[in-house]
Amino acid sequence: MRNSVKQHHLACLVAGLVAALLASAVAVSADQRVRPVRIKTQVGAEEQVVAYGRSRILLVPHEGPGVRRIRLDGSLDRSFGEDGTALIASEDAVVAPDGKVLVATTSCPRCGRGPKSEARITRLLPNGKRDPSFGHGGSVDVPFGRRYNYAQAVALAADGDILLGGIRVNYQVNRGESSFTLAVARLRADGSLDRSFGGDGVSVLPGGAEIGVFDIAPTPSGGVVVDAGDTIGTFLWKLRRDGSTDRSFGRAGIVEAPGARDVDRVLDEEQFYVPGIAVLPSGRLLLAATGFGFRGNRVGAIRLLADGRPDRSYGNDGWTVLAAGRTQANGLALLGGGALAVATSFEGPKERSSFGLIAFGPRGHPDRRYGEGGRCRAGLDSGSYGAVDVAVVGGRPVVVGHGDADSRLLSCPALPRR
Numbered sequence: 001m002r003n004s005v006k007q008h009h010l011a012c013l014v015a016g017l018v019a020a021l022l023a024s025a026v027a028v029s030a031d032q033r034v035r036p037v038r039i040k041t042q043v044g045a046e047e048q049v050v051a052y053g054r055s056r057i058l059l060v061p062h063e064g065p066g067v068r069r070i071r072l073d074g075s076l077d078r079s080f081g082e083d084g085t086a087l088i089a090s091e092d093a094v095v096a097p098d099g100k101v102l103v104a105t106t107s108c109p110r111c112g113r114g115p116k117s118e119a120r121i122t123r124l125l126p127n128g129k130r131d132p133s134f135g136h137g138g139s140v141d142v143p144f145g146r147r148y149n150y151a152q153a154v155a156l157a158a159d160g161d162i163l164l165g166g167i168r169v170n171y172q173v174n175r176g177e178s179s180f181t182l183a184v185a186r187l188r189a190d191g192s193l194d195r196s197f198g199g200d201g202v203s204v205l206p207g208g209a210e211i212g213v214f215d216i217a218p219t220p221s222g223g224v225v226v227d228a229g230d231t232i233g234t235f236l237w238k239l240r241r242d243g244s245t246d247r248s249f250g251r252a253g254i255v256e257a258p259g260a261r262d263v264d265r266v267l268d269e270e271q272f273y274v275p276g277i278a279v280l281p282s283g284r285l286l287l288a289a290t291g292f293g294f295r296g297n298r299v300g301a302i303r304l305l306a307d308g309r310p311d312r313s314y315g316n317d318g319w320t321v322l323a324a325g326r327t328q329a330n331g332l333a334l335l336g337g338g339a340l341a342v343a344t345s346f347e348g349p350k351e352r353s354s355f356g357l358i359a360f361g362p363r364g365h366p367d368r369r370y371g372e373g374g375r376c377r378a379g380l381d382s383g384s385y386g387a388v389d390v391a392v393v394g395g396r397p398v399v400v401g402h403g404d405a406d407s408r409l410l411s412c413p414a415l416p417r418r
Contacts, residue, residue, distance in 0.1 A: 315364030
């Protein structure tokens with residue numbers, strides 16, 4: 001399901017904003033090319049990048065050998081796990097303040113018929129070994145309530161509680177058809193369910209489409225926002241601290257995006273998708289977005305108020321876009337003071353492509369501390385690379401790029417403010 005994150009289409013949250021969004025695109029006329037370093041292990045196009053301390057990152061694959069820890073010089077940190085790799089199937093991960101790693105996984109990742117599968121959270125020690133003090137052998141299975149359950153996203157609340165989002169699969173046995181419903185669980189730091197959340201530790205969103213969780217983020221009030229959807233649309237679902245739907249958010253707790261047909265009509269075949277969300281201390285939500293169509297791609301950012309309405313003080317009526325040729329957003333990370341870094345793929349001539357980031361300032365304008373005009377791009381003269389994800393490490397954004405022959409890491413230092 002996580003592989004669909006980079007493929008699903010995001011329609012605009014308010015159709016009336018779209019024309020203003022595209023008309024106000026900010027042109028980027030130049031690049032700052034920063035030389036990336038080669039990563040000593042191959043990185044998949046669908047991995048996540050998670051900051052680990054001030055000088056390392058975690059590579060979290062959705063399929064592959066396991067979670068790896070990488071130094072900023074591109075070398076594998078062989079003190080982690082087995083020679084640099086924690087051998088565990090993973091969907092998402094987050095690092096706790098004490099250096100332990102919480103991994104969203106599934107008891108039987110490839111199950112779908114026959115054996116039962118449960119959403120699972122596994123805790124790793126800072127050395128990459130499983131934490132024997134957590135659950136059973138380092139893992140806790142979370143009962144979402146169906147025969148086949150899958151974890152897809154994990155986050156940490158401010159009080160140390162673990163937030164786990166995923167799906168439960170409902171099969172019609174006679175017809176062999178399935179539909180999915182979303183589930184969010186809240187666990188205490190020791191792995192026990194917080195039964196004040198949703199009544200039994202799990203909150204379920206009624207539904208029946210084949211949807212999935214793309215991202216999950218805690219709110220300052222103790223609740224959680226879930227970014228979810230399918231291949232043609234997305235929506236945000238907001239919960240309170242007790243697991244009940246926050247009905248003051250959007251329409252009865254949900255901000256929905258129109259379907260692909262609506263966007264085709266409004267944008268003349270321009271469409272949007274979102275690779276992730278972030279929640280600011282004020283409760284406002286930041287989203288990265290890509291518009292794509294026949295006329296070229298754009299990378300933009302959206303800011304919503306805590307109640308789900310567009311924050312019209314941000315960019316142009318809640319939206320901002322950097323029209324940087326054919327570009328694509330592939331992950332986001334918060335910078336200081338409400339600024340946003342968006343991992344970006346840049347298409348070049350002769351079917352070549354590069355990667356880097358676009359930085360948006362706190363008011364939605366280009367953050368000119370990074371690169372040229374807010375765009376920091378890898379100075380690669382050959383090959384074809386796409387951005388994988390971005391994380392903030394030691395105060396600076398670090399982007400990982402994936403290529404056919406190798407993978408690269410780009411660190412973008414901030415220039416002093418003028």
